[in-house]
Amino acid sequence: MSTAKTLYDKIWDAHIVHDDPDGTCLLYIDRHLVHEVTSPQAFEGLRMSGRKVRAPEKTIAVPDHNVPTTSNRNDGIDNEESRIQVEALDKNAKDFGVHYYPVSDIRQGIVHIVGPEQGWTLPGMTVVCGDSHTATHGAFGALAHGIGTSEVEHVLATQTLIQKKSKNMKVEITGSLRPGVTAKDITMAVIGETGTAGGTGYVIEYCGQAIRELSMEGRMTVCNMAIEGGARAGLIAPDEKTFEYCRGRPHSPKGASWEMALAYWKTLFSDEEAKFDKVVTIKGEDIAPLVTWGTSPEDVLPITGAVPDPESFSGGKIEAVKRSLEYMGLEAGQKLSEIEIDTVFIGSCTNGRIEDLRAASEILKGKKVKDGMRAMVVPGSGLVRMQAEEEGIAEIFREAGFEWRLAGCSMCLAMNPDQLAEGERCASTSNRNFEGRQGYRGRTHLVSPAMAAAAAITGKLTDVREIQ
Amino acid sequence: MEKFKKLAGVAAPMPLVNIDTDMIIPKVFLKTIKRSGLGVNLFDEMRYDREGNEKPDFVLNKTQYREAKILVAGDNFGCGSSREHAPWAIADFGIKCVVSTSFADIFYNNCFKNGILPVVLPQDQADILMKDAEKGANSIIEVDLENQTIASSDGEVFGFEVDPFKKHCLLNGLDDIGLTMEKEDQITAYESKAAQMFPWA
Numbered sequence: 235m236s237t238a239k240t241l242y243d244k245i246w247d248a249h250i251v252h253d254d255p256d257g258t259c260l261l262y263i264d265r266h267l268v269h270e271v272t273s274p275q276a277f278e279g280l281r282m283s284g285r286k287v288r289a290p291e292k293t294i295a296v297p298d299h300n301v302p303t304t305s306n307r308n309d310g311i312d313n314e315e316s317r318i319q320v321e322a323l324d325k326n327a328k329d330f331g332v333h334y335y336p337v338s339d340i341r342q343g344i345v346h347i348v349g350p351e352q353g354w355t356l357p358g359m360t361v362v363c364g365d366s367h368t369a370t371h372g373a374f375g376a377l378a379h380g381i382g383t384s385e386v387e388h389v390l391a392t393q394t395l396i397q398k399k400s401k402n403m404k405v406e407i408t409g410s411l412r413p414g415v416t417a418k419d420i421t422m423a424v425i426g427e428t429g430t431a432g433g434t435g436y437v438i439e440y441c442g443q444a445i446r447e448l449s450m451e452g453r454m455t456v457c458n459m460a461i462e463g464g465a466r467a468g469l470i471a472p473d474e475k476t477f478e479y480c481r482g483r484p485h486s487p488k489g490a491s492w493e494m495a496l497a498y499w500k501t502l503f504s505d506e507e508a509k510f511d512k513v514v515t516i517k518g519e520d521i522a523p524l525v526t527w528g529t530s531p532e533d534v535l536p537i538t539g540a541v542p543d544p545e546s547f548s549g550g551k552i553e554a555v556k557r558s559l560e561y562m563g564l565e566a567g568q569k570l571s572e573i574e575i576d577t578v579f580i581g582s583c584t585n586g587r588i589e590d591l592r593a594a595s596e597i598l599k600g601k602k603v604k605d606g607m608r609a610m611v612v613p614g615s616g617l618v619r620m621q622a623e624e625e626g627i628a629e630i631f632r633e634a635g636f637e638w639r640l641a642g643c644s645m646c647l648a649m650n651p652d653q654l655a656e657g658e659r660c661a662s663t664s665n666r667n668f669e670g671r672q673g674y675r676g677r678t679h680l681v682s683p684a685m686a687a688a689a690a691i692t693g694k695l696t697d698v699r700e701i702q
Numbered sequence: 703m704e705k706f707k708k709l710a711g712v713a714a715p716m717p718l719v720n721i722d723t724d725m726i727i728p729k730v731f732l733k734t735i736k737r738s739g740l741g742v743n744l745f746d747e748m749r750y751d752r753e754g755n756e757k758p759d760f761v762l763n764k765t766q767y768r769e770a771k772i773l774v775a776g777d778n779f780g781c782g783s784s785r786e787h788a789p790w791a792i793a794d795f796g797i798k799c800v801v802s803t804s805f806a807d808i809f810y811n812n813c814f815k816n817g818i819l820p821v822v823l824p825q826d827q828a829d830i831l832m833k834d835a836e837k838g839a840n841s842i843i844e845v846d847l848e849n850q851t852i853a854s855s856d857g858e859v860f861g862f863e864v865d866p867f868k869k870h871c872l873l874n875g876l877d878d879i880g881l882t883m884e885k886e887d888q889i890t891a892y893e894s895k896a897a898q899m900f901p902w903a
């Protein structure tokens with residue numbers, strides 16, 4: 235038998251606490267990220283059974299889903315239920331002694347942006363969070379995935395998780411991306427290719443020249459949406475860019491410890507002979523700027539395309555497409571570039587990092603948001619917001635007519651007051667276009683930050699390559 | 703956790719594919735800090751109009767499905783978020799078994815922690831149960847976890863796969879935190895080994 239291992243195999247093997255003959259493993263968890271929505275019942279469970287958090291020093295909590303993004307938010311949260319949830323996290327973090335970034339802290343932000351930014355997420359680690367977009371952290375070559383609240387309680391109490399190994403899938407993006415095409419388009423292209431259930435049962439390793447050429451921010455965007463393809467996790471082998479990103483972060487190792495870590499991190503790649511259960515290859519130069527037209531992330535097409543005919547699908551998807559076209563208020567055959575929009579949202583753990591804001595501001599420089607449109611930027615963390623202000627990016631957004639908000643999940647899932655009205659149509663840099671995701675009967679088109687900026691200028695879904 | 707051994711009941715048909723967690727339990731109900739009471743909001747946006755009135759054509763609002771214990775659904779059920787509110791709402795409504803051709807990974811795991819059995823069947827068998835479910839109150843579907851079988855009202859029996867450990871926990875209503883706590887020594891041993899090998903972690 236070959237001893238060649240994939241990156242996933244290597245990380246898995248390094249974290250086995252116990253394995254049963256049937257393949258059930260107890261896996262050690264290096265980092266547990268916690269937010270206010272999926273944790274209250276888990277902390278309550280600990281209290282009821284008189285248990286402690288086993289490793290509070292490896293547990294990091296931050297409120298993000300419910301927090302208002304308006305400047306007066308330190309005065310308190312109006313919505314009573316949201317306030318109770320955030321206050322519960324304040325209390326739980328204090329009572330159980332975990333690391334905490336409260337709303338008032340400049341470092342507060344979306345949990346998946348704060349983790350890497352603070353150096354909590356490092357190569358080779360296992361990272362979990364009661365949140366499906368934990369996949370984001372895979373960009374560092376960390377095995378990272380979402381868990382439910384019962385599992386949150388399990389990790390809090392034991393710092394382990396009962397797991398069975400997934401299969402290995404390799405997604406290779408060859409060559410280079412064309413101008414106007416971004417990490418978001420890569421990740422949407424992959425889902426378009428495999429479908430939202432195509433990754434079920436797999437951990438995906440993204441590789442190939444186009445992935446290597448991405449910045450860490452771009453790689454996080456790619457891994458972030460691995461879950462939209464159904465995969466348990468997405469991974470990218472660490473390289474010099476990864477090490478550079480990690481160097482000097484508040485919680486990354488220093489001195490001799492850094493050297494030791496670095497030597498280990500350099501062993502984290504899939505061996506040449508390693509076997510993958512499934513391989514998908516996409517040519518980087520074939521990827522165009524993409525948009526979604528339906529209510530599933532697999533409903534993607536190049537911006538140059540047209541709304542598809544439900545009858546061109548098969549099985550249960552025919553009914554699903556009919557339903558989503560009705561929901562979206564679209565007709566088969568309509569050109570995507572003629573769809574008029576009301577709102578632009580730039581933000582989320584998919585596209586709320588500094589590079590995303592830079593990309594959007596490049597397009598917006600010297601331009602104005604179309605009259606009557608609502609346009610909003612919500613930086614992914616307080617530090618991203620600060621950096622954007624220092625770089626003059628905030629000013630570009632403001633001058634163009636965007637609202638410049640404080641950090642949080644915001645209109646990605648609209649648990650706070652940032653919501654679409656009924657029938658309102660949005661070009662959004664988030665990750666889910668499900669029915670009602672951004673507000674009751676709101677309509678979402680997923681796009682990259684550059685495409686969102688282009689749409690803000692013209693008031694329609696627009697091919698960013700046509701904006702001068 | 704409640705034990706799951708056998709179940710017999712009416713099954714509600716939902717042939718839609720990609721039923722996501724936002725449909726199962728919209729985010730406005732995620733603001734609770736409790737696990738209970740979510741059943742009335744299961745499929746809220748599909749089930750009620752804006753004023754809170756039931757939509758008569760939604761499956762769970764039809765007389766014959768109000769007491770459904772089983773749900774037969776289209777492919778990729780439970781995709782989307784990790785919210786355990788989805789299985790909490792399903793269980794609270796009284797549904798203890800969901801049948802589909804595939805489930806999203808996190809949702810699938812979450813079911814077992816809440817006494818719900820997710821059953822994966824090939825398309826042709828799922829189709830037969832979907833047809834059966836469409837017959838309404840007179841068609842009782844039977845699930846037997848011990849023997850890993852599900853039977854249509856016509857007595858057609860299909861076998862299904864389930865992970866032995868998950869099956870064991872569900873059959874006996876076991877809380878797996880307690881089980882893991884019994885391995886405390888091994889966790890401690892791992893931690894001291896890791897402290898040598900990965901001191902930065």
Ligand code: SF4
Pocket residue numbers: 298299344345346365367582583584642643646647664665
């Ligand atoms: S930004 Fe959106 S996807 Fe990301 S953690 Fe927040 S709600 Fe979830």
